[in-house]
Amino acid sequence: MSKKLFVAATGTDIGKTFVAALMVKKLKDAGYNAGYYKAALSGVDTSENETMLCDAYYVNKIAGLNENIKNLVSYVYRKAFSPHLASKSEGNPVEMNKLVQDFNNALLKYDYVTMEGSGGIVCPLRYDHEKIFIEDIIKAFGLPTVIVADSGLGTINHTVLTVEYLKSKSISVKGVILNRYNEHSILHQDNKKMIEEIAKIPIVAEVKDNDKQLNININELLKLYE
Ligand SMILES: Nc1ncnc2c1ncn2[C@@H]1O[C@H](COP(=O)(O)OP(=O)(O)OP(=O)(O)O)[C@@H](O)[C@H]1O
Ligand SMILES: [Mg+2]
Known part of the structure; x- marks a missing residue:
């Protein structure tokens, strides 16, 4: 499975x-059959070939997936709004059935x-007669989570709140990845220590600016997936 x-x-x-993108690339480089999926993204003009700017395109390229973008993302909206708002003016609201089908x-x-x-x-x-939040998808698909957090000022608050929110929904948090980490910054070093202590969740990797590889042991990366 x-x-x-x-x-x-x-x-x-x-x-x-x-x-x-670095996670998928690491798995692929280690010989694993790895893919990527995103339910909905906003702020992309599909009519003007701007799909080149989208998340799925980026991961496809960096990880060398060679996948059709349509298989990587279910809903794309032009306006840079949350999908529930973008679909109010553009139509094509998120349907749980389609997400399940595409993810499967x-x-x-x-x-x-x-x-x-x-x-x-x-x-x-989606927020009309039907309501779909991120946590509904996480639960419907039975996914463990990893949280990407910034390394700088304010991240203790943001990360602990995110962990607590997920825990309150009975969702498993496997770890935190600190992005834009500077190992020489006392602030970043302390944020790492404080998040682990307060949230009681391990920092599983730190990603520096413009890193080309994910700095994590492949077995530790594999353990995040369930
Ligand atoms: N470690 C990094 N080094 C260099 N650039 C980075 C790094 N992390 C993020 N960026 C850049 O910052 C911008 C935002 O990052 P990214 O698109 O990954 O955020 P996101 O959380 O996926 O956003 P969204 O909520 O829109 O999906 C992008 O231009 C990305 O290339
Ligand atoms: Mg993104």
């Missing part, structure tokens, strides 16, 4: 795509599927 992992973050633009297709094809979240952890994907 395929193994899977959800990449959450403390907010939008924190580095989910950057880190997910990824599971059929790949042994390790890394699913990227949208935004932070509280992100409504």
